[in-house]
Amino acid sequence: MRRFLLRYLIPRFLQFLTIIFVGITVTFIIPRLAPTNPVEAQISMMMARGESLDPQSIASMRAALTDMYGLSGSPLQQYFAFWGRLFRGDVGPSLANFPTPVSEMIGQAMPYTLSLLVTAVIISWIFGNLFGALSSYYPKNKALSLIEVLGQAVRPIPYYIVAIVLLVVFAYFIPIFPFSGAYPVGTHPSWSLAFIWIYIKHSVLPAATLVLVGFGGWFIGMKSLTSNIISEDYVVYAETAGLKKSRILNYYIMRNALLPQLTGLAMSLGTVFSGALIMEVVFGFPGLGMLTMAAVLRNDYSMIMGIAIYSIVGVAVTVFLMDLIYPLFDPRVRYQ
Amino acid sequence: MLRVLRDLLRYDGRFRFAFILLAAVVVMFLLSFVSPDDPNKTFVVAMDAPPSLDHLFGTNSRGQDIFWWLTFAVRNSLIMGVITAVISRVIAIIVGLTAGYQGGWLDRVLMSVNDSFVIMPLLPILILLGFLLRDMMNLFLLGVILGFFGWPYDARLIRSQVLSLKERSFTRTAVYSGTNGFWITINEHLPFVLPVVFATTINNLLWSIGTEVTLSVLGLSDLTTPSLGTALFWANQHGALVAGVWWWIAAPALVAIILFLGLYLFFASINEYIDPRTRLRLIGA
Amino acid sequence: MALLSVENLSAYYRTEIYGISRTVRAVDGVSFELKPNEIYGVAGESSCGKTTLIKVISGNLKPPLKVNSGSVSYHFGIHAVDMLHISQEELRRDLRWKEISYVMQGSMSVLNPVRKIIRTFEDIVDTHEGIPDKKRFFEQVREHVNRLGLPSEVLTSYPHQLSGGMRQRVAIALATVFHPRLIIADEPTTALDVVVQRGVLQMIKDIQAMSNNTVLLVTHDMAVHANVADRVMIMYAGRIAEEAPTEIIFNAPLHPYTQHLIHSLPMIGERSNKVSLRGAPPNLANPPTGCRFHERCPYVMDICRTEVPELVTVQDGHRVACHLVKENPL
Numbered sequence: 042m043r044r045f046l047l048r049y050l051i052p053r054f055l056q057f058l059t060i061i062f063v064g065i066t067v068t069f070i071i072p073r074l075a076p077t078n079p080v081e082a083q084i085s086m087m088m089a090r091g092e093s094l095d096p097q098s099i100a101s102m103r104a105a106l107t108d109m110y111g112l113s114g115s116p117l118q119q120y121f122a123f124w125g126r127l128f129r130g131d132v133g134p135s136l137a138n139f140p141t142p143v144s145e146m147i148g149q150a151m152p153y154t155l156s157l158l159v160t161a162v163i164i165s166w167i168f169g170n171l172f173g174a175l176s177s178y179y180p181k182n183k184a185l186s187l188i189e190v191l192g193q194a195v196r197p198i199p200y201y202i203v204a205i206v207l208l209v210v211f212a213y214f215i216p217i218f219p220f221s222g223a224y225p226v227g228t229h230p231s232w233s234l235a236f237i238w239i240y241i242k243h244s245v246l247p248a249a250t251l252v253l254v255g256f257g258g259w260f261i262g263m264k265s266l267t268s269n270i271i272s273e274d275y276v277v278y279a280e281t282a283g284l285k286k287s288r289i290l291n292y293y294i295m296r297n298a299l300l301p302q303l304t305g306l307a308m309s310l311g312t313v314f315s316g317a318l319i320m321e322v323v324f325g326f327p328g329l330g331m332l333t334m335a336a337v338l339r340n341d342y343s344m345i346m347g348i349a350i351y352s353i354v355g356v357a358v359t360v361f362l363m364d365l366i367y368p369l370f371d372p373r374v375r376y377q
Numbered sequence: 378m379l380r381v382l383r384d385l386l387r388y389d390g391r392f393r394f395a396f397i398l399l400a401a402v403v404v405m406f407l408l409s410f411v412s413p414d415d416p417n418k419t420f421v422v423a424m425d426a427p428p429s430l431d432h433l434f435g436t437n438s439r440g441q442d443i444f445w446w447l448t449f450a451v452r453n454s455l456i457m458g459v460i461t462a463v464i465s466r467v468i469a470i471i472v473g474l475t476a477g478y479q480g481g482w483l484d485r486v487l488m489s490v491n492d493s494f495v496i497m498p499l500l501p502i503l504i505l506l507g508f509l510l511r512d513m514m515n516l517f518l519l520g521v522i523l524g525f526f527g528w529p530y531d532a533r534l535i536r537s538q539v540l541s542l543k544e545r546s547f548t549r550t551a552v553y554s555g556t557n558g559f560w561i562t563i564n565e566h567l568p569f570v571l572p573v574v575f576a577t578t579i580n581n582l583l584w585s586i587g588t589e590v591t592l593s594v595l596g597l598s599d600l601t602t603p604s605l606g607t608a609l610f611w612a613n614q615h616g617a618l619v620a621g622v623w624w625w626i627a628a629p630a631l632v633a634i635i636l637f638l639g640l641y642l643f644f645a646s647i648n649e650y651i652d653p654r655t656r657l658r659l660i661g662a
Numbered sequence: 663m664a665l666l667s668v669e670n671l672s673a674y675y676r677t678e679i680y681g682i683s684r685t686v687r688a689v690d691g692v693s694f695e696l697k698p699n700e701i702y703g704v705a706g707e708s709s710c711g712k713t714t715l716i717k718v719i720s721g722n723l724k725p726p727l728k729v730n731s732g733s734v735s736y737h738f739g740i741h742a743v744d745m746l747h748i749s750q751e752e753l754r755r756d757l758r759w760k761e762i763s764y765v766m767q768g769s770m771s772v773l774n775p776v777r778k779i780i781r782t783f784e785d786i787v788d789t790h791e792g793i794p795d796k797k798r799f800f801e802q803v804r805e806h807v808n809r810l811g812l813p814s815e816v817l818t819s820y821p822h823q824l825s826g827g828m829r830q831r832v833a834i835a836l837a838t839v840f841h842p843r844l845i846i847a848d849e850p851t852t853a854l855d856v857v858v859q860r861g862v863l864q865m866i867k868d869i870q871a872m873s874n875n876t877v878l879l880v881t882h883d884m885a886v887h888a889n890v891a892d893r894v895m896i897m898y899a900g901r902i903a904e905e906a907p908t909e910i911i912f913n914a915p916l917h918p919y920t921q922h923l924i925h926s927l928p929m930i931g932e933r934s935n936k937v938s939l940r941g942a943p944p945n946l947a948n949p950p951t952g953c954r955f956h957e958r959c960p961y962v963m964d965i966c967r968t969e970v971p972e973l974v975t976v977q978d979g980h981r982v983a984c985h986l987v988k989e990n991p992l
Contacts, residue, residue: 056489063493067502075509197641199587201594202633205609205626213618278772281722282836283758284789292785296776308495315500319591333501337508337595345508349501356498372776372820384680 049374057361064353068346069123073116079342080106083136086340110343132347137339143347146332153223154328157244158317161251162306168252169259170302174295176260177267178286189260196257200316204250204323211246218246221325247324251317255309262305266298273297300371307363311356385646392646398639402451405632409448414441416449416603425622434628438615443628449603451632454586457520457604461585462578464524465531470567470574472528473535477543478562488536494529502526503588507597515599519592523585531577535570542566572651579644583637590633605633663737665844665876666696666719671732673718686946688714690900692732693973696844696876701867703891703908704880705923707943711900712880716848719878720762721745721753736761738843760790763837765830765847772833773821779832780817787839803839810835810865827858831865838869845869846878851886863890884923888912893979896920899944899954902973906980916982918959953985961986 072079083106084099107113111123126132134140169192176185195203212220219225223243230236270276271294279289321330329348336344368374385392414421420440428435434443476487506522507514542548542565551561586605592598593606600607608629617625670693675686688711696702704712717727719734734745738761748757766772773782783803784793793799804814812831821829830850837845847866851859867890870877879891887894887908895905896919904917915921922939941958944950950957956966965985973983 056492059489060493060496063490064497064502068505071502071506072509075506076513079509193641193645194638197583197637198634199590199637201587201590201609202630202637205630206634209618209623209626209630213623274766274771275774277722278764278766279774279785281720281758281764281766282786282789283754284785288785288789292777292781293774297774300776311496311498314498315591318500319594322594333504334595337504337597342508345501345505349505352498352501356496360496370776373822376820376823388680 045368045374045376049368053361053364057357057364060357060360061354064357065124065127065350066120068349068353069120072110072346073119079110080112083340083342127350132350133343135336135341135344135347137336137341137344143344144351146344147329147347147351150327150329150332152328153326154317154321154330157248157321157326157328158251158314160244161248161317162255162310162313164248165252165255166259166302166306169256170263170295170299173260173263174267174290174298177264177271178290178294189264192257192260194257195253196261198254200250200254200320201323203254204247204320207246207250207253208323219243223327243324243326247320247326250320250323251313254316255313258309259302259305263298263302266301267294270294270298300367303363303367303370307360310359314352314356381650385650389646389650391642395639395642395646398635399643402455402632402636402639405448405451406455408445409452412445412448414445416441416446417601425620428624428628435622435624437612437625438617438620438622439611443608443625446603447605447608447629447632450605450608450629451636453516453602454589454605454636455582457516457523457589458582458586460517460520461523461527462581464521465527465581465585466574466578468525469528469531469535469577470570472532474539474562474566474570476532477536477539478566484536488533491529491532494526495533499526500588500591503592504595504597507592507595511597514597516589516602516604519589519598520585523588527581527584531574531581534573534577538570538573539566542569576644576648576651579640579647583640583644586633586636605629605636663698664695665698665738666734666736668695668719669693669733671715671718671734672730673714673723674728674730675714675726676728677726684947687900687949688727688946689718690949692897692900692902694895694902694905696878698843698876699870699874700892701870701877701879701890703887703894704878704897705882705884705887705894706897706903707882709946710897710943711946712882712897713848714900715897716846716878716880719745720764720846721748721757736844755790758790759786759837759842760840761842762844762846763840763842765833765837765845765850773829775821778818778820779824782836783817783839786836790840806839807832807835810838810869825858827854827862830854830858830862834862834865834869838873841873842875844876844878846880848880850879850881851883852881859886866890884927888927896923899949900946901954902981902983903955904980904982904984906982910977910980916976916980916987917955917984918961918986919955953983 080103084103111119111126113119114122130144132143135143135146138146172185172188172192176182176189179185208220211218219242224230224236224239228236228239230240276289276293279293284293317328318330318333320326321328322334325331329352333345333348335341336348386396418441422432422436422440422442424436424438424440426432426436432442432444434447436442437446472487472491476484476491503522503526507519510518510522539562548561548565551565589598589604590606590609593600593604593610594613596610598604598606600610609626612622612625612629615622615625617623670691671689672687672691673689675684675688677684677686690711692711692715704715706712714727717723718729723729729746732746736743736745736757743757745753773779777785780800780803784799787793787799787803800817803817807817808814810831812828812835816824816828816832824832834847834850837847845866850866851862854862863886866877866879869875879886881887891908893905893907894911896903896911896917898919904911904915904920906915911920912924915924926938939958944954944957950967952968953959953966953971956962959966963985969985971983971985971987973981974987975981976987
């Protein structure tokens with residue numbers, strides 16, 4: 042147990058803290074390195090919009106904004122104040138939807154992104170691994186080779202392009218799926234069956250984007266892992282002992298190959314999350330990606346900052362949770 | 378080098394396909410130098426004409442020939458990708474060699490930071506950066522910024538290569554004969570690591586060009602310069618699909634797919650070729 | 663009647679990559695027999711074809727390994743089996759583990775790292791006989807392991823929790839669940855420390871004495887053969903150099919290669935320096951002409967460079983392939 046703590050749990054926890062530390066520090070430093078002062082930019086933008094402001098209210102607004110951005114005091118004081126605010130879970134109000142807090146808007150958008158992301162990641166991981174293992178175990182199977190070629194062909198294409206192609210093909214030329222959004226204008230989200238059906242129909246193409254791009258990576262990863270494991274002594278032994286192929290594939294090959302793939306899943310979450318953001322923009326899916334797009338269009342600096350912080354912390358927490366679950370699958374870690 | 382190319386062309390179907398795709402990309406790149414149109418001028422041809430012999434990919438709502446415009450986009454995207462690749466290669470090699478050779482706490486700290494960048498979602502951070510630098514953004518600057526974020530994965534790869542090289546006898550011979558650690562790294566390890574660096578360069582190009590597309594679509598790049606990303610941005614901006622000008626979206630998507638698929642297959646093929654196991658089979662050990 | 667007869671067996675590895683094809687003649691023209699109720703040792707340096715030979719006779723042919731010529735036939739009681747032409751399914755269902763079992767080289771890693779030992783027993787028994795009653799099965803396995811001197815706790819452990827010697831014993835216990843007629847043990851003691859080696863060898867001897875089956879013991883370690891084997895075959899570069907009962911091999915070896923192997927064994931009280939052979943075993947992708955040992959042989963003659971020496975019987979049960987012997991028959 043002590044070895045487990047020292048050699049597994051504590052290093053993972055330190056890595057978790059490092060991700061948060063590095064991520065938050067980077068988001069803290071970036072705005073301060075930028076040549077534009079966000080406060081002045083904000084004020085000049087308001088003036089450009091034609092809002093009439095007298096010098097006095099400009100001055101008070103400047104003070105308020107400086108405080109909100111955490112730009113008062115020395116850089117070190119700012120840095121600690123920044124952390125202090127984060128610990129309270131406060132990333133300030135949205136500038137474009139003043140005074141709604143950023144965290145509240147992120148909270149509203151999060152379920153859309155999460156439901157889509159979790160479903161898509163699980164589907165692509167399971168199917169990628171399954172077909173990858175099968176294709177390595179049955180190298181001559183034509184159908185599996187075809188799946189491999191298709192998976193590999195989609196894999197390098199950026200999420201945005203795949204989304205666009207799916208949209209053009211399945212919503213524009215062959216309009217079997219809705220063009221945009223998570224539900225049509227005028228419907229209100231509810232837990233009724235009818236709404237869920239509408240929601241699923243709207244989610245198919247966005248989810249398919251994530252699944253298609255992810256699939257090839259899991260497939261090829263599993264295939265190369267499996268082809269290594271196939272020559273491992275314990276597999277050769279099981280074959281020599283005359284075990285049935287299905288049992289070898291299940292308990293000897295897949296079970297062992299899935300462990301590194303589980304780690305790979307944790308490592309890839311950040312990338313998939315980034316992909317989900319941009320995919321939402323294509324399909325007008327009302328999650329964090331659309332929130333980001335709107336924030337960029339409306340110069341909502343605090344919203345962009347908030348999304349960056351929330352996504353870094355969110356991914357780091359998820360990865361750490363997966364690290365906590367991992368020993369359940371790997372006895373070598375469990376009983377050190 | 379030529380022999381490698383010949384071998385791969387002859388025996389690897391995937392490489393042949395990649396070669397054809399990349400040749401098409403290179404042709405587009407070169408054609409940009411003889412383009413009859415200036416990509417910065419609008420309304421030089423008829424608007425919204427579908428693909429035809431006169432206009433291979435059709436024309437857009439801004440009165441530009443999409444094919445010729447895209448030749449510039451390919452050129453600029455590639456140049457930006459190369460800038461990113463060069464910068465991130467330098468960082469990856471320095472970090473990877475240092476961590477791998479020095480080991481100890483330096484290795485642990487470097488790899489911990491390294492893994493943080495691998496795990497973190499980079500896009501929100503890049504969006505934040507792009508947002509703040511919006512007014513001064515150009516493709517060169519974007520290439521540099523991406524270069525500073527594109528190294529962690531490859532640094533880890535290089536480090537693991539060095540770790541295995543460190544165990545080989547020639548390293549020990551060098552250490553025992555009193556060679557300075559830095560020179561061992563540069564003279565003895567770097568040559569072995571270079572093929573890996575070459576392979577990862579291609580992967581890095583893919584990442585950087587793909588990220589440019591993403592940021593441009595959000596309007597966070599220099600929108601006056603043609604690139605694969607800005608091509609899609611302007612098509613979206615004019616509601617190309619709603620207006621029925623689908624080729625305005627389809628053409629850059631197609632070119633991007635050719636570019637990405639070509640580079641990826643090229644990468645996969647090279648990667649297999651430089652895999653030590655393949656090399657061992659080749660020399661028959 | 664022999665349990666196994668191998669006749670003129672040749673098995674090659676053929677690979678082709680980027681247009682360069684290579685043929686490695688790992689086993690070339692090998693003939694021998696295994697009798698019921700004996701321990702038969704196969705010796706030779708690494709990469710002399712020992713492992714390939716085992717792969718072929720146990721029916722584990724996977725590309726690029728291919729049998730070029732020869733035959734491998736078993737006689738299990740009344741029915742004979744042609745190993746090179748049996749269907750994979752028949753081999754799996756009827757022979758594997760029930761008649762022929764296997765203790766593998768590097769048994770340290772033959773156990774699935776994510777499965778408890780009892781699960782591996784379950785996998786094997788369930789495949790071949792089925793497990794109608796789990797509780798009874800567990801009892802039987804426990805008895806079996808205890809009889810071989812292993813504590814019951816190993817069954818509920820994961821492989822990484824056991825020591826190397828313990829894992830090797832588990833592998834032997836696994837190989838003997840069905841009391842097979844032939845146990846192939848490939849380097850069963852390599853990588854174990856000397857004290858543990860002794861225990862493992864004793865276990866193999868005991869099992870053989872208990873169930874009167876045949877053990878094919880493959881190891882490069884001549885000391886192991888001296889202790890355990892009834893008969894020994896010396897392989898060199900894919901061919902048989904010499905085969906004889908153990909006492910003869912150790913007391914009156916004829917082949918220069920055998921002599922070298924025996925003389926390189928350390929003896930108690932001996933102080934002389936050991937002479938090592940020049941060079942290394944030949945590359946089997948491009949073997950030397952004539953006798954494959956001629957490049958390293960201290961007694962090399964002209965004929966050795968051109969003609970392949972035949973394997974001749976010099977005395978009952980003693981066969982040797984060397985031009986020296988042919989010219990000076992005993």
